[in-house]
Amino acid sequence: MKILVPIKRVIDYNVKARVKADNSDVDLANVKMAMNPFCEIAVEEAVRLKEQGKAEEVIVVSIGDKSCQEQLRTALALGADRAIQIDSDAKLGSLQVAKLLKELVDKEQPNLVILGKQSIDSDNNQTGQMLAALTNLPQGTFASKVDLEADKVQVTREVDGGLQTVSLSLPAIVTTDLRLNEPRYASLPNIMKAKRKPLEVIPAADLGVELTSKVKVLKVEEPSQRGGGVIVESVAELVEKLKNEAKVIA
């Protein structure tokens, strides 16, 4: 069993994004970057499946410029076997990413692809589903539990009403939710070992995919800020204000 895990380099989740003065985009200059948290969960799940003897190989892939090799090395330190960087400095949409990943799926023929459910920068929540559509494979999105068997996978999904479990034929596409697992930290020896693991670079242009996004970003602005509030001294004062000032309770 071979597992492919696409990972994305994004702004660190602790950092609050700032908008550029010219409103062209978010300012990422000198901002701390990290692996998308949902991708960390995806790597962890794949590595655990390997540790349980349910998978033989975990391949991680990231699409981006050279800087995403940093996150690929992190994934190797967490237990992935080899890494692939699909090299591109274009601003790609989820559709373009999914098309590039499809080329890789065709080439590597993984039994399972585990992606994050959402990038915390674009907040798109699309790529896994698009990859599933393009490869004509079943999808188990927002997974909080993955039971991998020889010819199928059962995925418990976090949905608006609670939990839903589906059974998918393999190969299949899974996207991770927060409760799937708690990712480990990379140990120093494993970080050293990761430096010697294979990292292949494939130019995106070699994969024959149209890379231009047809969704144009016209501007990026700060959201409207809330006006400052007041600190009340007591529950009684709070209730009085909610009744008579805000008029939100009767």
Next chain:
Amino acid sequence: MSILLVAEHDNSELKVDTLKAVNAASKIGGDITVLVAGLNCSGVADEASKIDGVSKVLLADNAAYEHSLAENLGALVVDLASDYSHILAPATTTGKNFMPRVAALLDVEQISDIISVEGSDTFTRPIYAGNAIATVQSEYAKKVITIRTSAFDKAALTGSAEVVSIGSEQNAGLSSFVSQELTESERPELTAASVVISGGRGMQNGENFKLLDGIADKLGAAVGASRAAVDAGFVPNDMQVGQTGKIVAPDLYIAVGISGAIQHLAGMKDSKVIVAINKDAEAPIFQVADYGLVADLFEALPELETSI
């Protein structure tokens, strides 16, 4: 312009998200057709036919659509897509699941989670946990869009559109439903409630959420939670409010024992009035709160319950 909007429902009831999505669709303009796909869901179609602004309801009643499996529902929508310029769905977990499949099969980039319509091809959407708002323009002939329903008011139910049954069965045979565990609650749904009271890690355990229940009962509120409270097993996952959980914008949001991480704020900062109860005066939640009470929640909540 002609719009196909996929209804959110549970086979017996139309969800309020659909009414809000119709309102968003009306801002785009053109005829609005609502698709109700499910099993034994003709009652839902009848309800949908009453939504103001809807000109037609398509009913696809078939076992293949009972659980909104993305592979089947996606194929059905793609099959219908040729007649429409815009394909919309609320950004619920169902919409988020099948809509990107539709987009990819139509070779279109999806625009996720729009919060306003600026024109028939131009929309705004939050990015980076709502710390920035992007205005985006789609150059595709077909637009595939999910709608953040908390940003739109409900359409009224005074219309009378025709309901047309379509005999379609798209069963991809790739996936099957096994089981579901739905959270039972007498309270309004989080995304539909006009008052929401949420608890965080400060609640210490699930049992203590009862302190919120009493207040919720009196206010007709829904109960929500932070990720930390869900991760710790205090409450089920469907109560998580935030960037990667549910987005709510009620008239009143009460955050109790919640620090106010950016991921939590992303899910509630568009509420009309925000109240924060936290024992730490430095907690970031106070920066967005209209009314802040620095107090121990175990003292404040019982007092609040008796004084409302």
